[in-house]
Amino acid sequence: MSELIAEHPRPGHHHNFLSAVHEASERRTWAVIWLCGAMMVGEIVGGLLFGSIALVADGLHMSTHAGALVLAALAYTYARRHAADPRFSFGTGKLGDLAGYTSAIILAMISLLIGYEAVKRLLHPVAIHFREAIPLAALGLAVNVASAWLLSAGGHHHHGHGHEHDEHDTDAEVRELATSLGLLRVEVFEDDVPPCFRVAVQDGRLDAGAVTIETVRADGVRQTFEFEDHGEFLQSSDIIPEPHEFTATVQVGEETHVLAFAEHDHHHHRDNNLRAAVVHVLADAAVSVLVIAGLVLARFFGWTWMDPLAGIVGAFVIASWSYGLIRDTGSILLDMNPDKKLTRQVQALVRASGDEVTDLHVWRLGPGHLGAILSVLTRSDRREDFYRAKLKAFPALSHITVEIVRR
The missing domain is CATH 3.30.70.1350 (Cation efflux protein, cytoplasmic domain)
Incomplete structure (x- = not known):
């Protein structure tokens, strides 16, 4: 016999699954849109006037991340306004992932366009006005750096190239203490068990009553953990609620030791809408660096082929970031297990x-x-x-x- 007991509406129950910093991210995104839009126009016009395909490529890519920022901002606004709309069975929290996925597709298409134009310019070179092009490219880089700073202000965002870690870094949740009983190892253990404390002493054994741990969290909540004997180690009888961010007072006999534990950031906490916008900005910054390098080498060494080559390399950089975004946001939209x-x-x-x-x-x-x-x-x-x-x-x-x- 089975009975299905589902979530039913009750006092305090809601389906608002937005980030805690949703509105702040929305405001920062709109601010960066204006900054990037102005620079985008400057780079494209300047590149056409001064004959630099790499500079045009940089401007075109800036147009893509300006468009991506508009998508991100609109997604933030819509998700916020419709967070309580009953038509969305599980809220609007995944709208940002949809916007990020769309942004990544556009980014991939633009990388193909930039690569095509760069190869064409490599086969059919044109004169480049270095005096005007180089300062404009440097200004574009400055705008990208400023945009990234604005978007990341007030939060910690991971902008890696798509390499995710499904597990915690367990070494960061292990502490060692020098005690009268020997070197004591205190660990937050959670491999295939509910999170708990494990305590062991080097080259020895502990009595179950020899150690107690009291945790104190930022909000003042305290919890005391007692231990059971598991042979080579002691294990707390109670589980450790997440997040694993607290100060732990370890009592070993008459000795008192204080340890600090910090929570690891799970990838399912990431705001992929903001991440997509930041990826666009950082990818554009990387292309700006390549543009400047290509123009400088072309001017001082006569290597005119370096300018279109910078465009080709930039296209590959953009495609790489796009792939990471498509993979990560696509897995969320398909409801793959995130943890x-x-x-x-x-x-x-x-x-x-x-x-x-x-x-x-x-x-x-x-x-x-x-x-x-x-x-x-x-x-x-x-x-x-x-x-x-x-x-x-x-x-x-x-x-x-x-x-x-x-x-």
Whole structure:
């Protein structure tokens, strides 16, 4: 027998899955649009007047990220205005990912156009007015740097080339203490188990009552952890709620040690709408550097082929960034599992209660918000509220549906 216990509207329940800094990002995006639009016109006109295809390419690419910024700004505005619209079953949090995906497609098409024009200019060179072109390219670089700074102000954004890490950097959640008992290793452990503390002493064993840990979070919430003996290590009997950012007071006998733990940024917290805009700006900055290098070498060494070559290299740079955006935003739009480690932790948490997860789906609803549907096989008379309370250990799970199957 099974019963489906889903999320029902209740006081405080909502489907607003937007980023906490959504409105601030929206304002910064509109500000950068005006800056980039003015520079875009200057570079394209200047490149045509002074005969630099690389400068025209830089201006064309700036036009793409100006267009991408408009897409991003409109997506922010629409998502904010319709966050409570009941027509959107799971809110408007993924609208930014849709805008980012669209932006990435446009970026890929423009990279092909720039590459084509650069190859054509390489085969049929034209005269370049270096005196005017070089300062204009330098100004374009300055605008790109300013745009990136404006977009990134007030937040931490990852702009890597698409290399994501699904796991935490576990070494960053391990601390070592010199104590009278020896070198003590304190670890936030979460490999296939709910997050917990593990404590071990080098070349020795600890009694379960020898260590206690009290955590204090930024909001003043305190939690005390006691330990169970697991042979080579002690493990806390309670799980550690996320985020793992707190000060931990470790009591070892009469000794007191204080440790600081900082939360790692999960990729499902990323605002891909803002990321797409920043990628456009940073890719354009990279092309600006290539433009300047190509113009300088062409002027002082007579290597006129360097200018179109810079355009070709720039096209490849843009295509690379575009690919990363398409892959990451596409996976979200297709509801791929955004955090396999969290999935394993949810399964481990339910198993620790003596039950079994027979089906589990996790997907992203918006920046920092995940949805989950799980089917739990149990012999007990537990209801949905029991599992919901357990899953509060994972704040990123913003919308949960539980199906309970009785044995």
